Amino acid sequence: MRLLGVAAAALCFQLSQAKTVTYDFNLTWVTANPDGLSDRKVLGVNGQWPLPVIEVEKGDQLVVNMHNGLGDKNSSIHFHGMYQNGTNNMDGPSMVTQCPVLPGSSFTYNFTVNQVGTYWYHCHTDWCYPDGERQALIVHDKDAYFNDEIDGEMVVTMTDWYHNMTEELSHSFLSPTNPDGDEPVPNSFLFNDTLNTSIPVEPSKTYMIRLINIGAFVSQYFYIEGHSFRIVEIDGVYTEPTEADLLYIAVAQRYSILVTTKSTTDKNFPIVTVADAQLLDSIPDTLKLNQTNWLQYNAKAPHRQAVLNVSSSADLYPFDDTKLYAYDQMELLPEPDISITVNVVMQEASNGEGYAYFNNISYTKPKVPSLFSVLSSGDLATNPEVYGTDTHPYVLGHNQVVEVVVNNNDTGAHPFHLHGHNFQLLDRYPAYGKDFFDYADTDYRVTYDPSNHTAFPKVPARRDTFVVPPQGYFVVRFVADNPGVWFFHCHIDWHLMQGLAMAFIEAPLQIQERVSIPQQQYDVCKAAGIPTQGNAAGNTEDYLNLTGQNMQVPI
Numbered sequence: 001m002r003l004l005g006v007a008a009a010a011l012c013f014q015l016s017q018a019k020t021v022t023y024d025f026n027l028t029w030v031t032a033n034p035d036g037l038s039d040r041k042v043l044g045v046n047g048q049w050p051l052p053v054i055e056v057e058k059g060d061q062l063v064v065n066m067h068n069g070l071g072d073k074n075s076s077i078h079f080h081g082m083y084q085n086g087t088n089n090m091d092g093p094s095m096v097t098q099c100p101v102l103p104g105s106s107f108t109y110n111f112t113v114n115q116v117g118t119y120w121y122h123c124h125t126d127w128c129y130p131d132g133e134r135q136a137l138i139v140h141d142k143d144a145y146f147n148d149e150i151d152g153e154m155v156v157t158m159t160d161w162y163h164n165m166t167e168e169l170s171h172s173f174l175s176p177t178n179p180d181g182d183e184p185v186p187n188s189f190l191f192n193d194t195l196n197t198s199i200p201v202e203p204s205k206t207y208m209i210r211l212i213n214i215g216a217f218v219s220q221y222f223y224i225e226g227h228s229f230r231i232v233e234i235d236g237v238y239t240e241p242t243e244a245d246l247l248y249i250a251v252a253q254r255y256s257i258l259v260t261t262k263s264t265t266d267k268n269f270p271i272v273t274v275a276d277a278q279l280l281d282s283i284p285d286t287l288k289l290n291q292t293n294w295l296q297y298n299a300k301a302p303h304r305q306a307v308l309n310v311s312s313s314a315d316l317y318p319f320d321d322t323k324l325y326a327y328d329q330m331e332l333l334p335e336p337d338i339s340i341t342v343n344v345v346m347q348e349a350s351n352g353e354g355y356a357y358f359n360n361i362s363y364t365k366p367k368v369p370s371l372f373s374v375l376s377s378g379d380l381a382t383n384p385e386v387y388g389t390d391t392h393p394y395v396l397g398h399n400q401v402v403e404v405v406v407n408n409n410d411t412g413a414h415p416f417h418l419h420g421h422n423f424q425l426l427d428r429y430p431a432y433g434k435d436f437f438d439y440a441d442t443d444y445r446v447t448y449d450p451s452n453h454t455a456f457p458k459v460p461a462r463r464d465t466f467v468v469p470p471q472g473y474f475v476v477r478f479v480a481d482n483p484g485v486w487f488f489h490c491h492i493d494w495h496l497m498q499g500l501a502m503a504f505i506e507a508p509l510q511i512q513e514r515v516s517i518p519q520q521q522y523d524v525c526k527a528a529g530i531p532t533q534g535n536a537a538g539n540t541e542d543y544l545n546l547t548g549q550n551m552q553v554p555i
Helices: 002-017 166-173 370-376 378-382 493-497 508-514 519-528
Strands: 020-032 040-045 054-057 061-068 078-080 106-112 117-122 134-140 152-161 188-191 198-200 206-213 220-224 229-234 237-244 247-249 254-260 269-275 290-296 338-348 354-358 393-396 401-408 414-418 423-429 461-463 465-468 473-479 484-490 501-506
Touching: 020 054, 054 061, 106 519, 117 206, 117 254, 134 152, 134 206, 152 269, 166 493, 188 269, 188 290, 206 229, 206 247, 229 461, 237 461, 247 254, 338 393, 370 378, 370 484, 370 501, 370 508, 378 508, 401 414, 423 465, 465 473, 484 493, 501 508
Parallel strands: 020 061, 054 134, 152 206, 198 290, 338 401, 393 501
Antiparallel strands: 020 040, 061 106, 078 117, 117 134, 152 188, 206 254, 220 247, 220 269, 229 237, 229 254, 269 290, 338 354, 401 473, 414 465, 414 484, 423 461, 423 473, 484 501
8 A cells, every 4th residue: 555655656746747748830932041051942930940959758748739830831740759558639640630731821749758768750741851850859857767877968960961851852753764763862961050160168068969870761870989978768768777989870760879088188089970971872972971070179279070990881880779778677469369471572663763661652632631540430440441551551459469570672771660659670681780781792682581590589689760771670569558540661761752651550540539639630631631430542432442542653
């Protein structure tokens, strides 16, 4: 009884400390030139860019009143890494959980934050976040196990940067003139949305640095000359403190590291980021892959450029994130109730354009957002046919253990993100190192064999975005304990544009019990001319009749 009383008192204290944190976002176009090379139009908030960092504490109610004042572009917001337990309609991907917000319309995101760590938010409509709508989201934790060690903290974002609008680039990307699907090459790479940044520090102090790759395409290496660090968080999951000196951070991934400064202030140290050149089909002479910023001990001391002693990024050997064991010691989930195997294929379609496929299906958005199909289909919600063929839907039972195997038949790495969950990484081949990037040999391809694999870890690494190696595979597991429609997709935005995604319809009958749609969201759909009832084809008479559904371009 005493334990129950203590728990109840703690809960009451937590609730009493919770607050409502409100942001009013009017999306507007502004002009920016963060690399000093070209002015361009970017998507700002309240006339400003970069966007504001969202900061909350666990238990807070986060309210973002978003008005689309752009005039010529649809939008939405996905709060990347937020589980949205019970608020699936606040997740943000258009035509998955909501309708796109048209110019002149407003959408209020309102949910309770019941997790801690490093996240970010970004547009999730028609590939719009490379145009500027993305920024950090930090959930502070007064009970983090490493708090007593920290003298200060800072947020660092890294990103690729394009001088042209995504819409302009997409015309040449998805084109018969580009049948191989060569991704647009960035014009530069930014650090906290600028270049040549100094981060002031004091000697003999320990700082937590939250690292976030908010890019659209390119993974980046990160290190600080003369310093090692301890990794304490990946993607909102605390890890056992682990020593490292080089990280590989794919788009959408996050790390929190503890850096202890030196005792002297005689010089400053380069903070080095290096773009993964293996992802680029070509490298223009004007593109600088490595950037130097500084851990600044002394503002008057020289700020020298880093010198890379490697021939290419493939010579950099980062810490393997499969070795980052969860601090909460969550053990390996039991054998799966359902196992899903998908094969990644990038190939030319019949129209001459390059598309991306999971098992020969290239994700094509439905005519009704999938969540709305769940809510309007009654008992038929458990039938995957309701959601269309080309959304590639899987219906998951409540609390099932789900295993997903991704075999990568492509010669490029892919960071895969699951909405609404993090997942355990059981196996990945090859591991980080030279072999991870050595995909030139066409005989190299390896697929997962469930009867012949290395032993799974007792306490696996857990995060919401894992990288599958070129021509390799990974195996992940999660528990379907969060009813909702959850997107699973490559977070390289060009690949999402090509259709490298699928939908998990998790516990649809429980969704019907737990999720309610406010009138404003129906109004947003009405303004967009999008139906809010029916199957993927918009059919309300026969939910198993998919005549007229949106279909992928034939292979």
